[in-house]
Amino acid sequence: MDDLPLVGIRVLDLTRVRAGPTAVRQLADWGAEVIKIEVPDSAGGDGGLGGPREGPDFQNLHRNKRSMTLNLKDRRGRQILLDMARQADVVVENFRPDVKKRLKIDHKALKSVNEGLIYCSISGFGQDGPYEKRPGVDQIAQGMGGLMSITGQPGRGPMRVGIPVADLTAGLLAAQGILMALIQRQRTGRGQWVRTSLLQAQVFMLDFQAARWLVGGEVAGQVGNEHPTGVPTNAWATADGHINVAPAGDRLYTRFCNAVGAPELIEHPDFATGALRYRNRAALNERIAEILAGRTTAEWVELLNAAGVPCGPINAIDEVFEDPQVRHLGMARQVEDDGDPLSLVGQAIEMDGCAPRLTRRAGAKGADTVAILKETGYDAETIEGFRRDGVI
Structure with a gap:
């Protein structure tokens, strides 16, 4: 793993569901040390799984990460996060803007302990504006962002795309923003607040369909499997x-x-x-x-x-x-650990001299809590007190 480009970068993952975990997965697969922070069961945490922990979705999203539990509603849990943020390079979160401010774990709060921290926020609609407090999920963004109006057969009504394209694109854009911020930090020594949203990502992905309206005043419609402009396709x-x-x-x-x-x-x-x-x-x-x-x-x-x-x-x-070219490109990758054989979706980027590896499947919630707290500087007695009081 030492040859991977993000070795030495420590990431705190506060995300749930899909867009945020997608962003963090990009960093983990390319060598970053990722700590996935989850809500303890005692504090009502479900991890934002969207399915069983051992299921394909969770395993695919959360490979190559360590897991710890932390109750951020407890002042001691928040202090632990601040202590960890002092030693981190990146924090990624997808709370609604008002939630992270209420928990006092927003960009301003974490920047106060680490001027070089890259803090990345992913939301449904943006960090401010008229929709700031709205909950957002992929299908809502597909509709509001125009994609469903141009997908499907004419006259049959709007149609969602078969993958969570707004979630995935927001995650990939967030990862790109984090990498740009890390490069900028090399020059300035300062961190950055990176922001994107499902709505922004979906509008961005309209691409030429959006340009048809912005430049030519043309509102695209549904054309089924045909290409909107390239005929015959x-x-x-x-x-x-x-x-x-x-x-x-x-x-x-x-x-x-x-x-x-x-x-x-x-x-x-x-x-x-x-x-x-x-x-x-x-x-x-x-x-x-x-x-x-x-x-x-x-x-x-x-x-x-x-x-x-x-x-x-x-x-x-x-x-x-089963396609020979897909097999050649290695798009199904085996997790390289001692567990039962497990294949997950590989990365779609190739680089000379290094290749991402899947070295760790998503394990039990909080499996690495004690080890991570010791690395952060807490002793065994204090950690046991945290466990007893439901902080972890």
Whole structure:
């Protein structure tokens, strides 16, 4: 692990549910020492699991972390956190803004004990403004951020995306912000308050769909499996399943037409230019559907790839991890510990000279509490008192 870029960075993880744990997982997988701080059972803590601790979701989110329990509503628990913050590089939290202020563990409070601390906050809607106190979850952000209005088939109503894209994007952006703040600290010696929210992340991820409105005043709608602007791009039925094909642009369209044995479509008066193909997309899609129904998905994938036309099968999740390229990229990673075999989702970043490793599965709540408190400077008698009084 010594070759990983974040070795030596200590992170206190106060997050729950998904966006915050996603951010911290990025740091843990790349070598940071992460301490996951959870509410003791005696104080009504459930850990924000969203499922059993040994289940796939929790294990995937919280690998490579140590766990301790701490009652932050107790003044002694808050003092322990302040003591730990003195020795930490990063704190990540996703409390509602009013909650962390009430607990006196906000950025201002922790900065007072460590000027170099990077404090990262993830919220539903931002740290201030008219929605500051609203609770926020992924699906709410997908709706408010516009994604559900452009997902799904026309006329069938809004449709959520099949993954928590707002949560995941907010987590990844938070991790990026933390890394930028760590680089800035090397120059200035000062920490930083890094902030993002599910709503900001979702609006950011609208990308070109947002730009269509901001620049051109065009409100995008639902187009199902078609690309909003790149025609023809769609998912078509084949003789034994479905295939995605993306031959948008004159060059790819010409290759596609020749490859599928329909050169007459190249100069067809309704499809000869990109503008015509966009205008007459329904007729073109119908013609392509007739052609692609004549062979199997595998046959089309081989033929179209040979012609340099972007295409691919539509895989179920089990098929994803059987795909030879996915296997080559190592997207399923084995946890390297002494427990029963456990595979989790690998990282999607590659770097020369180092590779993230999964060295620790998520263990029992508070399994490392005593060891961490000793590292922070507390003696055994004091720690036992904390346990007796429900502080840990």
